[in-house]
Amino acid sequence: MKYEKNFYQIKSNSEIFEKIVEEKKVIGYYNLVNQDTSEILTFSKTVTKKNIVVVGIGGSSLGTYAINSFLRNKSNTKKLHFLESTDPLELKKRLSYISDINDALFIIISKSGTTIETISVFKYLHSLVKIDKSNCVCITENDSKLNSYAKTNDIKTFEIPKDVGGRFSVFSPVGLLPLSIMGIDIKKLLDGCKEVNNSFFEKEEYFDSIFEKARFMVENKNRFNINVIFSYSSLLEGFNKWYIQLWGESLGKVNINGTRQALTPIGLIGPVDQHSFLQLIMEGVRDKTVTFIKVEDFEEETVIPDISIPHLEELDYVNNIKFKDLINMQADSTIQAVQDIGNIPTDVITIEKVDEFNIGKLMYSYQLLTSIVGSFMQIDTYNQPGVEEGKIILKNKFRNEDMK
Amino acid sequence: MKYEKNFYQIKSNSEIFEKIVEEKKVIGYYNLVNQDTSEILTFSKTVTKKNIVVVGIGGSSLGTYAINSFLRNKSNTKKLHFLESTDPLELKKRLSYISDINDALFIIISKSGTTIETISVFKYLHSLVKIDKSNCVCITENDSKLNSYAKTNDIKTFEIPKDVGGRFSVFSPVGLLPLSIMGIDIKKLLDGCKEVNNSFFEKEEYFDSIFEKARFMVENKNRFNINVIFSYSSLLEGFNKWYIQLWGESLGKVNINGTRQALTPIGLIGPVDQHSFLQLIMEGVRDKTVTFIKVEDFEEETVIPDISIPHLEELDYVNNIKFKDLINMQADSTIQAVQDIGNIPTDVITIEKVDEFNIGKLMYSYQLLTSIVGSFMQIDTYNQPGVEEGKIILKNKFRNEDMK
Known part of the structure; x- marks a missing residue:
């Protein structure tokens, strides 16, 4: 009888980094x-x-x-x-x-x-x-x-x-x-990717932050099995959907030890979802990490006019405030309220402005994060075997139709 | 020293029903x-x-x-x-x-x-x-x-x-x-609500199905803490968002024993999310229930034409099929694939057609379901204390601005 096994264990950051460097040759x-x-x-x-x-x-x-x-x-x-x-x-x-x-x-x-x-x-x-x-x-x-x-x-x-x-x-x-x-400007988009890529592979700025986040999520995946992105701009609704696909389809896998993995992605938009999902974050079970994404400067200068609506004067404190500042004050208030609770893991990503370079950086860093989490989990981040079964059933349905 | 406590326990259906009948007088x-x-x-x-x-x-x-x-x-x-x-x-x-x-x-x-x-x-x-x-x-x-x-x-x-x-x-x-x-036609909308309401309170058709679902979700809330709605129509994207607010904000609460409750809502759209979240359902941790929603008849008769595209002939099996039938065959295939797995709780809601009566029924039944789950959990389904903190912080920010 022969039995050999290297049971799943969380590897060191440097081991994972080596794996990623190897992976880069084939992915x-x-x-x-x-x-x-x-x-x-x-x-x-x-x-x-x-x-x-x-x-x-x-x-x-x-x-x-x-x-x-x-x-x-x-x-x-x-x-x-x-x-x-x-x-x-x-x-x-x-x-x-x-x-x-x-x-x-x-x-x-x-x-x-x-x-x-x-x-x-x-x-x-x-x-x-x-x-x-x-x-x-x-x-x-x-x-x-x-x-x-x-x-x-x-x-x-x-x-x-x-x-x-x-x-x-x-x-x-x-x-x-x-x-x-x-x-x-796709060149600037790729410049954003490149900055994150080079910084990461040269072990500069983005290396530690991405590794720390990945490691936290993997080490606590059973306790915090839901990863919320709370984006304070409606412009990021598409990004949220892209994140959900990237995260869910990459990481929802059986690992090398036959253990099901899952970090479940959720995308929220502020301030709208303050009126929806926020209650669940604040008072629900502590099973969620929350990543806030803010846009530092929307470069859109519309001001709430200095108008006092009779009977609604109590809201005059918003007068002369720019909408772009109001939404960020709302973001900061929600972030503080969530952080004040003390046992909800949060992080905040601030995008400088709405341009190609910044969205390139954001999306590329999420691709890297996904790869590293997948590598820690010892899964194949890049396949999707679970979606084949439904396709086979569908084809068989058509075949049976044909035979009628 | 005096100590009295009635620890949280799942009540019987009839006790909960009595609570709902009482609640109806004030909610x-x-x-x-x-x-x-x-x-x-x-x-x-x-x-x-x-x-x-x-x-x-x-x-x-x-x-x-x-x-x-x-x-x-x-x-x-x-x-x-x-x-x-x-x-x-x-x-x-x-x-x-x-x-x-x-x-x-x-x-x-x-x-x-x-x-x-x-x-x-x-x-x-x-x-x-x-x-x-x-x-x-x-x-x-x-x-x-x-x-x-x-x-x-x-x-x-x-x-x-x-x-x-x-x-x-x-x-x-x-x-x-x-x-x-x-x-x-808002009368027909309310007719849909009324049908579900009357059937429920007269303990007819909808009574058992709603109670059974609520009870399952509450009894298994720690094992299955995520409730996915997988709607096979883009028309239901708004419904999904409404469900997320209803479910998350109503049920994400601390109960009478001080225990955090949470059933986390997720909304998916088929077939698009077959190419996204489905992998996570199929191979991820078994922490999700999945409710599929189908539209039986879209009453839109567009047919995939009988066109054979050179080199793509292998897909000619879709020729002459109506899109409304294709999407439902996709839904059925996904449902079967998920159900074949054997340990993912699923249910399927089929809406007869796209009209006021049917959406009224669907939404009202989800309101009832939420009330009953909340009642089982012994929470206040109707408040949202967790969102106040952020509002207070925001007001203070404005106050501090004023003082500058």
Whole structure:
């Protein structure tokens, strides 16, 4: 009888760092910070269509949505649309927002090339408008069937590298192409990523903070199994959704010892969710960590006017305050109230301003954090075996329909 | 020395039912099903403005948003807007959607009458447009300062009854007035509520199912501390948000024995979140219950056309399928995959169709469920003491600013 086992244990930071350095050789997202973007930039400049329609689901659209909605004040006059759901009423609504379907560029994004939602919508689009190289681009793996389709029809393609997973693909052409077409400065976006990446791998500023956070979350994962992000800007709603996918799909895994792991992500928006979820944070079971995200300067100067509304004079203390300062005072008050409780782990990320560089830093640092937490947990951060079962059942349903 | 204590224990269903019957006498939302809506209907018919602008946050807007977005195909040509956040960029964007600010009715909703976000936005509106009885309605408690303001200015008011909490107020004028103006049949909405209400209190169909679910969740609250709603329609995104407020703010409490309670709500949308959170449900820690919500018939007949895309022929099995059937096949496949696992508690709610009656039933049954879970937990379901601390800190910040 032979029995050998190295039971799961939390490794030292330096062991994990070595693992990440090794991982960097085979996991592609780390290396996107140094990619050559000239082809994307050149192509973007040629796009004259007014409506840019991303057809893709999950990792093929969430990151683009997150950045575009955060930077909506920075984009040009083109309109970005997302077709992702198979919900017929939602699909109809989204299509109705496209002012002229003949003045639209369709960007079909599917890593595998055969995503059922994406191809179903793509088929439907064929019935509405002639699809050809003049109004279509495909972003997919180089050897996918979608790539073959594009090549056959002389349709421009951009590659999703095989070693870049969908939820880590926002800084590949998946995100960069549509964002660049929308007028977002993708070079600055990558500069933000690069700053965090270099700082981390050179063990500078971001190294300690990311490791400390990852370690805390892993060491306390049974006690604090829910990780809330409380973003004090509606601009970060898309970021929250992207975080939920990144965190949930990467970390919800069985580890090498066969133990189920789970840190459950939740995204909140302040001040709106002060009127919703906050009560649960304040008085509920202590099973949550809370990360607040603030925007230091919205660079939007609207002032609450010096108007006294009869009978409501008690609120005149907000007069002459800028909305951008009010929301940050609300954030600071909530942060203090949560911290005063004393046994809710919190941290605060402050973004300097609403620009490409800052959102690049934020998102890249969350990708790194996810990788490190995954590495501590001894799981495969980059696969998603749990979603295959439903796909197989669906295919069998279709097969049974056929046989009727 | 005297010491008496009745430690918390889960009561019998009949004891809880008696408590709910007693509660019905003092908690107002139960009785909204029988309200007289003639004043709302009469007023709604007089509204000729094209833009209907709800100024309110949390319970003052979430329910209306949930129903209006679910029933968007049923509403008239008016446009419903929500101003709630103090985020300056979000506020600007929402205002830009109002095609003509002079062709707008502003519905100011605040139970207390002094909600800081609502009054700050209201002040700002004063600087953009003349506010008077021709373009403003207030919905508030009868003795609030907002009510006094309205009376002074001859502005029409509707009452939020004192015994109806914000997150339970969607079927009061808070929701019914804007929805009625938008052309939603509020009588049918209340008919849906009434059906569930009567069935429950007469111990018919809904009695057992609601009690069984509440009891399961309470008895297993430590093991399954996260309650996911997985809605297979983008139309239910607003409902999910409403559920999160209702559940989180009602149940995140300290109970009569000083024990923190928490059932954490999460809202997902299918099929989009199959590409996000599903992995975590399938392979993560077994700390979640999952309630699937399906729409039996979307009554939208768009068919995936019989088009074979070269190289993508393997997906031709979706040809000639209606999108409404595809999404439900996806739902059923995911449900089966989750249920096959065997140790994830699931239930499935199927809404017959997208109409007032069905959304009324769904939302009212969730209000009842929340009340019963709260009653089992021996908490006050209807207060929210945990959110006061942040408000006090904020006021002090303003006071300190003043003194500078």
